[in-house]
Amino acid sequence: MFAVDGFHVTAIEDRGGVIVLEVQTDPVTVGCPACGVLAEGRGRRLHRLADAPAFGLPVQVRWSKRLWRCIQGSSQLRV
Ligand SMILES: [Zn+2]
Numbered sequence: 750m751f752a753v754d755g756f757h758v759t760a761i762e763d764r765g766g767v768i769v770l771e772v773q774t775d776p777v778t779v780g781c782p783a784c785g786v787l788a789e790g791r792g793r794r795l796h797r798l799a800d801a802p803a804f805g806l807p808v809q810v811r812w813s814k815r816l817w818r819c820i821q822g823s824s825q826l827r828v
Contacts, residue, residue, distance in 0.1 A: 751800055751810055768808045770800065774815060781819035788817035 751758060751770050760771040779788045793813040800808040 751808075756812075763806075766806055768803055768806050770808065770810045771813070772810055773813050779815075779817045781821065784819065784821050786819065786821050789820050791816040791818045 751772060755775050755777075756772045757775065758770050758772050760769075762769045762771075773793075780786065781788050793815055796812045796814050798810040798812060800810045802808055
């Protein structure tokens, strides 16, 4: 089942014949690729991904992806 470095599974549910994995990335700091300053967290956005079936059931991965924004207004980058 889901095993990717930097991710951890926060919940596993059987939702009517579909196994749903809730995953998050580890809390790390992120630098802006344009200016190099540390970016600030801006909440999360849910991404739905399909994983290989497990136990004969389809698997859906729900990734609460962290959103980042550069604190330097000049680069206007979202990471
Ligand atoms: Zn920047």
